[in-house]
Amino acid sequence: MVVFSSRLDRSYHENLQKLLFFNPNQAQVAPEILRAIERYGEPRIAVIDDRLRVALGSPTEVQTLFVLEADQPGARLVGVVVYTREEDTLVVVYVALDEAYAARGMKAQRLLFLRIVDELRSVARRIKGVGSLTLFCGGGVARRIRVR
Amino acid sequence: MPDTQEIQSIIFAAIDELNVQREADRQVEKSLDTKLFGKDSDVDSLDLVNLIVSVEAGLAERFGAAVTLADERAFSRKSSPFKSVHSLLAYIEELLGEDPT
Numbered sequence: 001m002v003v004f005s006s007r008l009d010r011s012y013h014e015n016l017q018k019l020l021f022f023n024p025n026q027a028q029v030a031p032e033i034l035r036a037i038e039r040y041g042e043p044r045i046a047v048i049d050d051r052l053r054v055a056l057g058s059p060t061e062v063q064t065l066f067v068l069e070a071d072q073p074g075a076r077l078v079g080v081v082v083y084t085r086e087e088d089t090l091v092v093v094y095v096a097l098d099e100a101y102a103a104r105g106m107k108a109q110r111l112l113f114l115r116i117v118d119e120l121r122s123v124a125r126r127i128k129g130v131g132s133l134t135l136f137c138g139g140g141v142a143r144r145i146r147v148r
Numbered sequence: 149m150p151d152t153q154e155i156q157s158i159i160f161a162a163i164d165e166l167n168v169q170r171e172a173d174r175q176v177e178k179s180l181d182t183k184l185f186g187k188d189s190d191v192d193s194l195d196l197v198n199l200i201v202s203v204e205a206g207l208a209e210r211f212g213a214a215v216t217l218a219d220e221r222a223f224s225r226k227s228s229p230f231k232s233v234h235s236l237l238a239y240i241e242e243l244l245g246e247d248p249t
Contacts, residue, residue, distance in 0.1 A: 032194075095194075097193060101193075102192070102193055103185050103186075103189060103191060103192040103193045103195075103196065104185075104186065104187050104189070104192075108185045108186050109185065109186070109228055109231075110223075111185070111196075111218075111223060111228065111230060112193070113193040113194065113196065113197050114196065114197055114200060114218040114223070114230070115218075115223060117197055117201070117218055118218050118219050118220070118223075121216075135194075135197065135198075135201075137169060137194060137197075137198045141169060143198065143201060143202075145201045145204075145205075146205075146208075146214070
């Protein structure tokens, strides 16, 4: 079972660092990551009130959603999503998944990325004035997903 | 009851859309047997999301109703509807065939 949280204790700092900056899957989406860095700046980890957040090297204010595997005691960090609001849409800026949850990983059948999209749709629906979710797909194509 | 061929053509159109963004040697095959995740699949996580939302948009356009494929109902199934093009097609048929009341 995975759970979503907007808060992450600072004890996960190393795990978050690995997921964001030393993730073997990133090579597959390198052009998308570079495009996101150009537009939003490089992500960095910030500690605020003993909680971890992801901030960007640009003035863009972002929210972070952490994905934790809660099957066993001591929930493991398996995903992180950084998103921001741009007028009437929530834009997904960065996504990092644990290798096991990638398309060819041992836990691929859990469809973590699709679950994240489902969760972000719920988040978007709860925000007044937001009607879609925007994902940057291959080739920098922006895909708007209606949420209402 | 929606026509199976029509749903299949919506899925294949979504694969065409996906293939535009992929290199010539990494094209996703338009076949019912095409695996959408797992070791035998050439579809990555972002591609799968792209494909599913594209199919959702195609269904909304064709049938005029918002159909959410990626939700808890689909995730909680023992056998994933997103395993292959065939299972996705069957799942869509099931959803569209349900009585809206």
